[in-house]
Amino acid sequence: DDSIIIASGTTVLAFARCIRPIHRLTVISASIQVSETLAANESIDVVQLGGSLRTSSLSVVGKYAESPLAEFSCSKLFLGVDGIDLDFGITTTDIREADLNKIMMHTAQKTIVLADSSKFRRRGFSKIANMDEIDLIITDEGISDKIANRIEELGIELTVVPVTQKQ
Template identity: 50%
Template sequence: MNTVERHQKIIHKINHKGQVKSQMLCEELDVSSVTIRKDLKFLEEKGMLYRMHGGATLSNPYAIDRHLNEKEKLYLDEKMRIGIAASKLITVHDSVLMASGTTVLALAKNISPLENLTVITSALNVAIELNQHREIEVIQLAGILRKRSSSVTGMFAEENLKDFSCTKLFMGVDGIDLEFGLTTANVAEARLNREMIKVSQKTIVLVDSSKFGKRGFGRICGFDNIDEIITDNQISNFSKSELENFGIKITIV
């Protein structure tokens, strides 16, 4: 197999799966790791893929810290479907945590008033959305308000969480990388999300498919902390099967 044929094989495989592992390419193409590194570097320079640790991906793996106003305009239909599906998991007498993010806000917009529902949130826009329902008690965490996300972070919010025990956490993320785990673009938000996981019996991630294969600056956790991921139907079969191997329930809407 010459270089051109090898490159064609790599492009075909990454177009089919969304990402590839270097070790797998070495074995399937019967070449050394040095050769594969050169191949991936060449293809990246041609704008055909992005290299990452241990392989390559079809989309840019680095998440951007976008402003809330910009995020709200992206993947509106997908986020609304995810929000509707997540709202069905909330039951009477639930005490749930809701983190920040536009997909979590979509959940807040689709919650039907329930008797004795308590919602604790770090997101100001989520609190305002839910506060219109008399049946829902809203607890807003204290802290430093981030203007880019309209949510609080910092030690005040982290200290507040120590007084609660919640049935479910609904959390949005900026990136899901099969090696690095779940991430967000802001380190302070990542730290607060970790504290939220500690006080929740079940963690449910709400994320549209564009976030798969992405990495944010701040790592939240690995996959052993996640119970369920609700996403849209553009998730790749590869990502779905790999996440299910971690024991995570994948709900596709």
């Protein structure tokens, strides 16, 4: 019985594949792959944003993706990023995607960044947000203790999950 936003990217697509709601769930997404994955579950109502298609990520961007978000309120945004620099903030490689992500953040009550440990100390081309706008980061055990401690000092909740090898 929740409404969430799932942005685009390979990490959030992997997350979407794991969603098993107990009750009804409404998901708004810019990712065609996320929407397609979730559409197979009858307990999930999917709202696919429109807009200009980015063929590299099969996601939408632009004003037609952004404008419907003003009409919604969601509890959480699950956001994939291309870089996390603790001084600069979170980034992506595409300006239009950064703009859409900013609007998604305003639509959601809580911003959750899903990023593997390789994304730390990296910067993408376009800034999405400052670190103080992030509520929770979920990453893998490859994160250094120094970075983990700094994230917690910034007041950001951090969840570190073990990496499992696929057989």
